[in-house]
Amino acid sequence: MRLAEAARLPAAPIRTSAGRAGLLHAGLTLLASLAILGTVYVVTTVYERRAAEEAIATEARSLVMSAAEGGLAVLARQLEGRVAADTAGRTLYALLDRDRRLITGNIVPTMPDVGWRSFVIDQGEHAGDNVLGLGVTIPGGALLPVARPQRQLEELEETIIRAILIAGAIAVLLSILGGVLLGRSVQRRAAGMNDALAAVAEGDLTRRLPARAEGDEFDALAGAVNATLARLQGALARLNQVTGDIAHDLRTPLARTRQRLERASRGAAGGQVPRAVVDRAIADIDEVLGVFAALLRIAQIESGERRASFAEVDLSVALGDVADALAPTAEDDGRPFSIGIAPGLRVRGDRELVQQVFVNLIENAFRHTPAQAAVRVTLTREDGDVVAGVEDRGAGIPRADRQRVCRPFVRLDESRSTPGTGLGLALVQAVADLHGAVLALEDANPGLRATLRLRLLRNEPARGTQDNLSAQ
Amino acid sequence: MLRVADLEMDLIRRTVSRGGRRIELQPREFRLLEYLLRHAEQVVTRTMLLEAVWDFHFDPQTNVVETHVSRVRAKIDRGFGAELIQTVRGAGYVIRAPG
CATH class of the missing domain: 3.30.450.20 (PAS domain)
Structure with missing residues (x-):
């Protein structure tokens, strides 16, 4: 006022x-x-x-x-x-x-x-x-x-x-x-x-400054302010959406847990609540805490403060480690799992975040496809870019939903029953944005191909890296 | 040389044997067992293993640790009677001599 x-x-x-x-x-x-x-x-x-x-x-x-x-x-x-x-x-x-x-x-x-x-x-x-x-x-x-x-x-x-x-x-x-x-x-x-x-x-975030087509200094200023307002409006809308989603997604399991504990407490023989009920409650609360942790992590990534600690990352090694760690799980499930990683592709970034992105993408492929659906992890060089890809032979994601699934808490109806927070791809998107990378979900005919395109680091590898490569 | 009961790990030659019988381990499995042996008699959590063995500072949904532990366990415990790697419910794993 x-x-x-x-x-x-x-x-x-x-x-x-x-x-x-x-x-x-x-x-x-x-x-x-x-x-x-x-x-x-x-x-x-x-x-x-x-x-x-x-x-x-x-x-x-x-x-x-x-x-x-x-x-x-x-x-x-x-x-x-x-x-x-x-x-x-x-x-x-x-x-x-x-x-x-x-x-x-x-x-x-x-x-x-x-x-x-x-x-x-x-x-x-x-x-x-x-x-x-x-x-x-x-x-x-x-x-x-x-x-x-x-x-x-x-x-x-x-x-x-x-x-x-x-x-x-x-x-x-x-x-x-x-x-x-x-x-x-x-x-x-x-x-x-x-x-x-x-x-x-x-x-009133929908208001915009008057800007004319002439494009003088006032119009340029108004244009810049309007662009800022548009971003602000979008961010606020997303924030509202996420806040509502958080409230909903956390309220449901907490209410369920409360109900279960109440029922157990009322029916407890000699004041003893069965251990199974307590374990179940702990698991439910862990799930809620997991959502909080994921949200905080996304918020931290989106704040951009981790950019300060960016360093040279050998993506070939980073992705290889992740694929190797997850390969036994696929093997245990009887799932065909293949890895095709070109060596020595380096980028500037945060190794930990990039690895978590790969884990999320591969886990998504595991979780949302039947066990017999093959999954392939690749890392290739395309001109000045490095393209990491996770491709599955599952049902894929309908074109209309591909943008949407990268937003927090968006889960498609088909995957409502599988465990997960609905924050995995949101984190991937946040990390991609932090790195100036492009996340793409494409049709693999059949299945889904998720790719992350990062800028290749071209300068000569440091001596230590070379020694490591030759030692391998 | 790290040792628990009749399980021996030679860090220099990078070999593992139990009861004198040689056991072949993948590099990652070797690091996992090495970490457990270095912390013998102590409970080691999932997070600790993820950081020490894989250098992952986050928690994958996939049971990466469980899968690898069960592989190592299959190689060093199966057919030897007493289990050396024990699961501590809700906490993690511990490697200790039985009894």
Whole structure:
């Protein structure tokens, strides 16, 4: 409950990572827009100013040249002609004599001098205009300021600044909008995950995180969590199943034993319970203890802690020992029992567990087939794998049941009457899983073939092993 | 050399004889008898035999121990009158001189 409430608590936007991501996004977008527009402004105005200076300088140079050729009078006429031709008022001149008296021109410059300057015209038709001017000296001492109104440049600057303001405003709006949308989307998806996980925490293991087909980081995360949940759900379902089975499988023999002891106690002559009844009760309880032991062993194997003690195992020797130990039993029963084991096949694993698996598989073959049914134990190499097989000529297991029998407590109806805990193949399966091995139950036509496929250990055998082999 | 009554085991030559008569044993049967002889007069459990003779640290459902003990017993006791290997009910086996 507490987890669910915490998850739904509304958080201030700045506190959520989604809100922070949104803000960061907005800020960065704004900065980027300002940087771009600022660069445009600087580059454009500098360029425009250069262009204006260039035009003024070119004009001044050509005027100085014609003055040098034709003298002041020619220059003055030329200027008058130019002023008359320029109706837009774009070129401004003032030809001043050596004493700085105006000869001709359309402006009266204040403080005329040689060189560049920006100034405001204070008389005449261009009064109030802000101009950029260049003063040059004419040979003979006259001064010729050539100027251009800076109106154009100012207008351009204004236009650019206006554009920057408008674009900036749009950028700000868009980045805020983008930030909010991004934040919202992240927040919404996080909230969806939170809701789902809260439901899981409250016990609904069927809930899954929302995952879309796009496959972004959120979807990958949701997929991983969902896979975990699916495994958890499966494990819990199996656990529930096993718990129920344990309760049932242990309750039955215990209740039976109790009944028997009660009856014996009531009918006991002189307070003496017959020894046979006590022995029977002990056997029943041993059976129950056996189930517990097997369950604990499976649990221990499934915990994976035995993997730490994995070592090199000569499977040929391990399986050979098991087959040799069980062969006399088959012989006593009159059962054909054959062994075909290729030598020197080694794997990495737990010898004890692997041997118990072989014992279980061979005992299963003995127990669930008639005494005359042949059993064959084999160990072969198949490419990079070692395949241990136990094959019988019994009735086999129907295809539909082959998966099921590897689960704890699953016993087929045909074998209900034979002794056993129903945990033998479950242990085999657990050991196979621990070793990364593949357990397969196949049709042997007729009969059943159980195989365990393990990864072959390829490196050169240790010296000691070689000596052992040659000694045999 | 291990000895109980007229049963003798030569550990170096790996031979067994009773009353001077040579008895052939399989390697595993030899180890089983050797373990019983080393613990003569003591009760030896199924689990102890599984670990010592087969190096099995689990309990097979099959009567591996019983089957092998009965084979060894058939070889060393049959036709010699007194049984040396005795079954201790609910506990295990013991090898001891009769009487």
